[in-house]
Amino acid sequence: MSERFTKGMARNIYYGGSLFFILLFLGLSFDTVIALSERDNRETLTPAVAEGKAVWEENNCVGCHSIMGEGAYFAPELANVFERRGMGDEAAFKGYLHAWMNAQPTGAPGRRQMPQFNLTDEEIDALAEFLIWTSRIDDNDWPPNVEG
Numbered sequence: 001m002s003e004r005f006t007k008g009m010a011r012n013i014y015y016g017g018s019l020f021f022i023l024l025f026l027g028l029s030f031d032t033v034i035a036l037s038e039r040d041n042r043e044t045l046t047p048a049v050a051e052g053k054a055v056w057e058e059n060n061c062v063g064c065h066s067i068m069g070e071g072a073y074f075a076p077e078l079a080n081v082f083e084r085r086g087m088g089d090e091a092a093f094k095g096y097l098h099a100w101m102n103a104q105p106t107g108a109p110g111r112r113q114m115p116q117f118n119l120t121d122e123e124i125d126a127l128a129e130f131l132i133w134t135s136r137i138d139d140n141d142w143p144p145n146v147e148g
């Protein structure tokens, strides 16, 4: 048997390998698109959630905070702040968020400070809706503990 590595063999590896990885890529992309629709509760998206996301973006909250692990690590993760500070109760969380946003900056010594954004009550309510909705996305229980 010849030990030579022929052009035909190289071509087969090239085309076979490319086809294999293209199919793998398509399969995984397809799987992701299907999984997202099952995990993100898109049927519970309301206009208030969308408005809250707009407030979140316009004020660059992600410049200091992370949300589902994405963003800056200067300030606490907020994907689970609803469980952490609202104990899963929507009215309690809204009350907390109004108090928190209006109390900034606290000036507490030794703590990092959050700016005052001067948001309206409606904007804070929308932010609360956005954070409640986000907390219900199935993100494999990220972050691993309620304080994180």
Ligand code: HEC
Pocket (backbone or CB within 6 Å): 055, 056, 059, 060, 061, 062, 063, 064, 065, 074, 075, 076, 078, 081, 084, 085, 097, 100, 106, 108, 111, 112, 113, 114, 115, 117, 127
């Ligand atoms: C300049 C950085 C910065 C920006 C921008 C910022 N924050 Fe913060 N945020 C902080 C810091 C620092 C803390 C922690 C303060 C503390 O614990 O005393 C904090 C804490 C919080 C908390 C309490 C978290 C907890 O676990 O108790 C909430 C809620 C919050 N921020 C919401 C927001 C929202 C909503 C926005 C956008 C409108 C925002 N933050 C923008 C710095 C920031």
